[in-house]
Amino acid sequence: MIGYPNLKRNKVKEIKVVNNAIKGMSLEKEINESNEYYKQIKKALIYKKPTPIQVVKVDYPKRSGAKISEAYYQIPSTTDYNGIYRKNYIDFEAKETISKSSFPFKNIHLHQIEHLRNVSELGGIAFIMIKFISYNETYLIDALLAEKLYKNSKSISYLKIKEIGILIKEGLTPRLKYLDVVDQIYFKEDLK
Amino acid sequence: MIGYPNLKRNKVKEIKVVNNAIKGMSLEKEINESNEYYKQIKKALIYKKPTPIQVVKVDYPKRSGAKISEAYYQIPSTTDYNGIYRKNYIDFEAKETISKSSFPFKNIHLHQIEHLRNVSELGGIAFIMIKFISYNETYLIDALLAEKLYKNSKSISYLKIKEIGILIKEGLTPRLKYLDVVDQIYFKEDLK
Numbered sequence: 001m002i003g004y005p006n007l008k009r010n011k012v013k014e015i016k017v018v019n020n021a022i023k024g025m026s027l028e029k030e031i032n033e034s035n036e037y038y039k040q041i042k043k044a045l046i047y048k049k050p051t052p053i054q055v056v057k058v059d060y061p062k063r064s065g066a067k068i069s070e071a072y073y074q075i076p077s078t079t080d081y082n083g084i085y086r087k088n089y090i091d092f093e094a095k096e097t098i099s100k101s102s103f104p105f106k107n108i109h110l111h112q113i114e115h116l117r118n119v120s121e122l123g124g125i126a127f128i129m130i131k132f133i134s135y136n137e138t139y140l141i142d143a144l145l146a147e148k149l150y151k152n153s154k155s156i157s158y159l160k161i162k163e164i165g166i167l168i169k170e171g172l173t174p175r176l177k178y179l180d181v182v183d184q185i186y187f188k189e190d191l192k
Numbered sequence: 193m194i195g196y197p198n199l200k201r202n203k204v205k206e207i208k209v210v211n212n213a214i215k216g217m218s219l220e221k222e223i224n225e226s227n228e229y230y231k232q233i234k235k236a237l238i239y240k241k242p243t244p245i246q247v248v249k250v251d252y253p254k255r256s257g258a259k260i261s262e263a264y265y266q267i268p269s270t271t272d273y274n275g276i277y278r279k280n281y282i283d284f285e286a287k288e289t290i291s292k293s294s295f296p297f298k299n300i301h302l303h304q305i306e307h308l309r310n311v312s313e314l315g316g317i318a319f320i321m322i323k324f325i326s327y328n329e330t331y332l333i334d335a336l337l338a339e340k341l342y343k344n345s346k347s348i349s350y351l352k353i354k355e356i357g358i359l360i361k362e363g364l365t366p367r368l369k370y371l372d373v374v375d376q377i378y379f380k381e382d383l384k
Contacts (some may be wrong), residue, residue, distance in 0.1 A: 004327045013364065023282065037254070039310070042295075042310075042313065042314065044312055045307075045310055045311060045316075047270055049231075049241050050241060050242045050243065050244035050245065051218035051242065051245075051283075052242035052264075053242065053243075053245045053247070053260065053263070055245070059266060061343060064254065065264070065265075066261040066264070066265060067262065067263075067264060068260065068262070068265070069262065070260070070261065071245070071259075071260040071261065071263055072257070072258070072259060072260065073257075073258060073260070074242075077239065078239055082274060082275075083274075083281065084281035084283075084311060084314050084315070085278065085314075085323065086315075087281070087315035087316065088277070088280075088281065089281040089282075090281075091273070091276075101311065115237075118231070118237055119237060119276060121234065122234065122236070122237055122276050122277075122279065123276070123278075123279035124276045124279065160275075161234065
């Protein structure tokens, strides 16, 4: 449960959220491992940003260092991941869903979608990554395509994602070969 | 004092660190305000990363949201700022010093210098920004130049910084015209 905001006391909700947290960590882990591999082969440098936390109270017990004793999770102002690939700026948000039929947009904040559009407008690579846990499939969707749907509906269906997104191939190293998909979408010319 | 790690109980140290914190915030504020301006005029999109915090314990008091009751500051794995400028990835660390004669390198972690070198190697824009509070002067120094000095000495003298760095002009909007210096160093060809 650690690291996941807004958990309520309600037991049912809590269990559901905890399940999401565990599964959420797994996509995060997949991406982090892939990024570590991409870093090692000097292909890209992409990091997950720390979760923003508002610190209210800090204690200094005994001779040890600072201990934060009161703090709250904040809504992130940007996305989870950013970095450099092929000299370009790359920026994305990654989410999972246990739904088999659609991805609920409430999992992505409006200002995160707006941030991704701003990145696109400045010539950066911006997208979202959505994992359907039931199918063990992760799709990459360009941010501007995602934005159009975001504005018009509360969710995006699995079929629509298959239509406008590209399935990310999986392997051992890297776990998620998502930069191959980035090449397909954003560096078409170079692949010819 | 909030937001600054490793403060000790020792009063003298504490006051010193608090002073640094206040002054540190002012450079941070200057950069954040400049970044906000650059964002508004659609020139660049550069953000400060959240401070990494390791959450150990979360409480759920009454009907309100999650309250973090035990957490610790972590050493950042990368730098404070990154983003996109002229389609390029940009990444930097910013520090202040109250010293009039030199900047002590202990304020920058080795792995941060290494991270900046990795960014340079991938074709990104990487530098450090150092503010001398006494002179109210902020210099921009290319990461590879800084790395050479970092490896050979414990500090970099004010005179050396004046020699290898470029003074950032200040104004109202943006407060720190640091992208002008980025143009001078990394986009020389375009300025001709």
